[in-house]
Amino acid sequence: MFRTIITATALAGFMAGAAQAQENPMVGGAPMFADKNIVENAVNSADHTTLVAAVQAAGLVETLSGPGPFTVFAPTNAAFDNLAEGTVEDLLKPENKDMLTKVLTCHVVAADAMSDAIGQMIMDDNGNHPVETVGGCVLQAQMDGDMITLTDERGRTATVTIADVKQSNGVIHVIDEVLLPAM
Template structure:
């Protein structure tokens, strides 16, 4: 008898394979600007996105444009503007102050993993890890990934979670996965 987790892994893998096939067949059916730019790098695509203005402002403020514009590959768990909107206006303003650039850079690099982690690679890691896995970020600490229902959810060391809402936006230098919350390497 197969375990429920194994069944979930098989179903999720089949679903991701179908989505990947559909993406390759018809990009026009996909809602995100992120999917339409395989020939662009992560910085170019993020800069073109109407849904990642705050993320792009943070990338520019911390001089990460040069790094994320290089060959990589990188995996970026990209918080949407709605994810950043969960912070108060004062928290965001404070984070962008010149004296807090180190903290802002730490926050951003916590959302980046070296290498190209497609959704299917994350799924395989989750399946082999019995529904849980960890990834070391460019910032130097780990983020946890797990299944919550059929969603892939990232969890920081404080228990904050972020669900991958759009996966596998392939770029010339890696992949972007949009997430619905900002995960934190430390308390703000």
């Protein structure tokens, strides 16, 4: 009887841990914790070192560590690598801080928008939902099969590759392209 209780308790604990792990996926080889904020989690992702460096250079660490809520469409290092050669290096220069801030804030929405809510907004808007960002950009959210895509003001399209990474101050959706403001 005692062994059955211990086994049942261990199994329940394992199942709770497995459910929690499924709720918040690993990103960049690191666990994402729902009780940590966007910056605290992003710094642990090996896939987001360029984004973290850019957030630091733009002076946005304090903002994105704040209460939010924020939805961050987080481009991977590979997404930054897709930009024209030298673009990232130029954006990280101190004299380009305003442009870097504009690019980064075009990835942030002042809301906690999980993928099911975004999908419903897309459906409600007949397949295309405008998303206003903190940086003043308007992204066009659409569905491509069961994947959410975002098209920026230059016509570049990013796909959400990992959705619903819960944070204490919002949510991160990992994307495969950098979204750029209109020029």
